[in-house]
Amino acid sequence: MTTIVLIDDHFLMVSGLKMIIGGQKDLQVVGTAKDAESAIETVRANKPDVTVLDISLPKTNGLDIIAKLKSESEGSKILILTMYEDRQYVQRAIDNGASGYLPKKAVENDLIYSIRTVARGEIYIHPSLVKDLVNKYKRNSEYHSGQLSTPESLAWNGLSSREREVLIFVAKGFSNKEIGAKLFISEKTVATHRLKGMEKLNLISKSDLVDLIFFKLMLLKK
Secondary structure, three states, X not given: OEEEEEEOOOHHHHHHHHHHHHOOOOEEEEEEEOOHHHHHHHHHHHOOOEEEEOXXXXXXXXXXXXXXXXXXXXXXXXXXXXXXXXXXXXXXXXXXXXXXXXXXXXXXXXXXXXXXXXXOOOOEEOHHXXXXXXXXXXXXOOEEXXXXXXXXXXXXXXXXXXXXXXXXXXXXXXXXXXXXXXXOOOHHHHHHHXXXXXXXXXXXXXHHHHHHHHHHHHHHOO
């Protein structure tokens, strides 16, 4: 059973989400909150697998409490559900530790799919928000048997297998401690592989890393 906390200050929105999620046998809403303070308390008390978080909260930008929410429930994933669709918000959300981004205009099937996706430790970005990402990597690029020949993609081939493993886990939202436990290496070693990999790819932010890996995997699925 995947446990979920809903954080949104609109009563009707929360009621609707609870109804949609409640119809799924594998999903359960274990708590709700309407502001930053109660959100932190609710996540601390319930330790949910997934926290569905709105950006617009009273006196607070939801993106600013992502790290705190994750620290209150180790391994918990954050799914942003918002009316904002600007790529800058998506980038900031991923950089701050979110595992998914979904616009409120999405249909209920998208909500259920996105919750299950981030709960598995994968990144979810709604298709309507992927257009800019695709255009970014298609620009000045060539396709060769499903591979993209951008400098970033070519540099990816130069990473060690361990660096690739670490960066994929980073892109999926795992902390250095969680990655170390999965790969049976120390946090310090994870940090070293992470830094070297990012340097080789000439990437600055986590969102750039997510962009590259997400797009690369999307091509391989074609």
